[in-house]
Amino acid sequence: MAKPRSGAKKATPAAKKVKSTKPGVLKSASKSVAKAAAKLVTKATGSAKQQEKKAAPAAAKKTAAKAATKVKEVAVKAAAKVKEVVAPKGKEKEPAPKAKEAAAPKGKEAAPKGKEAAPKGKGREVPVTPPAAEKPRPRATKLPPLAEPLNKRDLEQLLTAGAGRGVVGEGSLKGRLTVIDGLPNLVVVGRDKRELTFILQGPDQEVLPAYLDHKVSVSGLIKKTTNYGGTVDVRKFSAKKPEVEEPTPEPVETEVRLRYLSPGEVSQVISAGMGAGMKGFAALRGNLEMTGDEFVLVVSNGGTRQQVSYILEGKGAKGLRKFLGHTLSVTGVVDKSSGWGGRIDVENVEPRPSDSRPISREGLDSVHVEGEQSTAVDVRLNHAFTVRLPEQPGFTWAIEPTAAKRVGLREANFEPSSDGPATREFFFTPRNPGSSEVEFFLAKAFNPGQVERSFKLTVNVKP
Numbered sequence: 001m002a003k004p005r006s007g008a009k010k011a012t013p014a015a016k017k018v019k020s021t022k023p024g025v026l027k028s029a030s031k032s033v034a035k036a037a038a039k040l041v042t043k044a045t046g047s048a049k050q051q052e053k054k055a056a057p058a059a060a061k062k063t064a065a066k067a068a069t070k071v072k073e074v075a076v077k078a079a080a081k082v083k084e085v086v087a088p089k090g091k092e093k094e095p096a097p098k099a100k101e102a103a104a105p106k107g108k109e110a111a112p113k114g115k116e117a118a119p120k121g122k123g124r125e126v127p128v129t130p131p132a133a134e135k136p137r138p139r140a141t142k143l144p145p146l147a148e149p150l151n152k153r154d155l156e157q158l159l160t161a162g163a164g165r166g167v168v169g170e171g172s173l174k175g176r177l178t179v180i181d182g183l184p185n186l187v188v189v190g191r192d193k194r195e196l197t198f199i200l201q202g203p204d205q206e207v208l209p210a211y212l213d214h215k216v217s218v219s220g221l222i223k224k225t226t227n228y229g230g231t232v233d234v235r236k237f238s239a240k241k242p243e244v245e246e247p248t249p250e251p252v253e254t255e256v257r258l259r260y261l262s263p264g265e266v267s268q269v270i271s272a273g274m275g276a277g278m279k280g281f282a283a284l285r286g287n288l289e290m291t292g293d294e295f296v297l298v299v300s301n302g303g304t305r306q307q308v309s310y311i312l313e314g315k316g317a318k319g320l321r322k323f324l325g326h327t328l329s330v331t332g333v334v335d336k337s338s339g340w341g342g343r344i345d346v347e348n349v350e351p352r353p354s355d356s357r358p359i360s361r362e363g364l365d366s367v368h369v370e371g372e373q374s375t376a377v378d379v380r381l382n383h384a385f386t387v388r389l390p391e392q393p394g395f396t397w398a399i400e401p402t403a404a405k406r407v408g409l410r411e412a413n414f415e416p417s418s419d420g421p422a423t424r425e426f427f428f429t430p431r432n433p434g435s436s437e438v439e440f441f442l443a444k445a446f447n448p449g450q451v452e453r454s455f456k457l458t459v460n461v462k463p
Contacts, residue, residue: 040070143202143233144221146170158224161194165227172219173198173232177211177239184208186216186232197229198222204234211239258333270299272306273339283331284310284344285352288323289414290422291445292393295320297330297344303412303426304401305441305448309341310334316346324416327354341446359410359429369457372440376458381433387426387457388415389440395452396445397424403438407459430461 150158150169157164158171175188175198184200200208200218208216218237224230261269261280268275269282286299286309295312312320312330320328329350336342367377367385379385389397391414399409411427426440438457444450 143235147221150222156191158222159188159190159196161190161192161196162227164224167222167224169222170220171222172217173222174215174217177208177214177216179209179212182209186218199229199231200234200237201231202234204237208234208237213242214239215242216240261334269334269336270308272301272308275336276339277336279333279335281332282334283329284334285327285329285355286310287414288320288326288328290324290416291391291396296445297328301401303398303409303424304404305398305443306401307340307396307398307448309445310336310344311342312344312346314345314347316349320349321416323349323351325414327352338446340448359427364429372453372455374455374457376460378460378462379428379430381430381461381463384427384429385459386428387440388423389426390420391422391424392442392452394445395442397426398441398443398448399426399438403436406432406436407438408432428459430459433461433463435460 147168147170150167150171154164154167154169155171158167173186173188175186177200178185178187178197180197184205186198186200188196188198190196202220216237216239218232218234220235221233222230223232259280261278261282265275265278265280266282266284269278270284284297284299286297287302289296289298289309295317296309297312298307298309300306300308310330314332316330316332329352330344330346331348331350333345333347334342335344361384365380365383367379369375369377369385369387372389377385391397398412403409408429408431409426410429411425413425413427414422415425416422436459438459439454440457441448441454442452444452
């Protein structure tokens with residue numbers, strides 16, 4: 001034990017707290033004293049009255065004096081008791097300042113300790129109570145007996161959203177596995193591309209959630225409990241890994257290498273309404289015409305609204321005026337921008353004989369129609385009639401393909417003129433008797449749907 005230093009003041013023990021009496025005790029004591037005094041006074045007065053009746057008035061005075069003295073004695077005793085009870089309270093109040101002075105330095109010393117201890121209290125972690133474990137959900141551990149297999153009609157109802165409620169039978173389903181509320185579900189795409197959800201049951205119910213987002217095929221007892229889903233008691237299942245979408249690299253701009261078009265591609269290039277957007281080297285054959293100052297090669301269906309033609313460009317397209325109305329074989333880069341033609345960057349041009357021999361007009365009775373006339377024409381069977389119309393730059397005259405076949409269109413010749421605009425001659429040889437209407441359209445060269453004007457000609461073929 002360490003000895004106290006010399007000269008050090010000994011610590012005075014703190015004053016002991018005196019147990020204070022409750023205020024209720026004082027009240028009860030004063031009440032009891034007052035009651036006792038009142039009883040004595042009433043007894044004394046009662047006895048005095050009786051003695052007054054019996055004895056002389058002098059005796060009554062003596063008894064009254066005795067009663068008064070007794071009351072005074074009782075009152076003095078009661079006052080003494082009250083003083084004894086109140087005195088300890090006064091003593092308690094006296095050492096209170098000393099106790100305050102003794103407690104003050106202790107409080108000052110304890111204050112910094114409390115400040116130092118505060119960070120420790122902040123650093124302490126409050127223990128977290130773990131959540132209550134969920135009760136295990138019931139699952140089907142036994143499979144039901146085999147039922148009848150689903151027929152084709154049942155399968156159609158099963159896979160139709162909004163129908164088929166109550167369908168039950170053995171079958172198989174394919175879809176994507178998901179987990180809803182802790183249970184494995186199979187999302188199946190129905191007949192109308194709407195999704196159906198089936199809860200998977202059976203002994204494999206705990207294993208199936210491991211195949212989340214896999215493509216799963218299940219077979220077993222299928223029950224459609226609602227119009228949009230049901231349950232499957234799984235007897236067998238198989239799963240495939242989901243296909244990982246590989247990031248597509250950004251397209252790198254590379255120069256398009258031109259190639260020679262195959263015979264099949266060439267047939268698309270010269271056909272109406274086909275091969276739009278094709279580009280490559282090819283050799284095309286057709287009749288040379290002009291629209292404005294540009295040379296045009298008509299490759300198929302000349303004179304009809306399904307005509308396919310190409311504008312000739314490039315160095316090889318110069319000096320072609322002498323070949324107007326003739327058949328040419330043009331080699332170059334073909335670019336078909338629409339279903340009715342495009343452009344050719346010409347590299348080589350060679351004249352060729354016509355594919356079809358022109359019909360001899362000798363010995364035929366021909367009827368000629370000049371310009372746009374909405375009239376009727378009488379023609380003999382197996383003879384001819386012609387219609388000559390002025391051309392307009394950027395536009396061309398044409399008729400419907402069905403009318404051309406019905407009336408017997410043989411030629412649609414482009415005839416250049418040195419004095420005025422070029423003309424187009426339609427040459428017909430009708431083979432069927434009867435009356436029919438032929439409508440002529442002035443439409444854009446590469447867009448026959450845009451018609452500027454038209455007129456009708458009535459043809460009466462007589463035998």
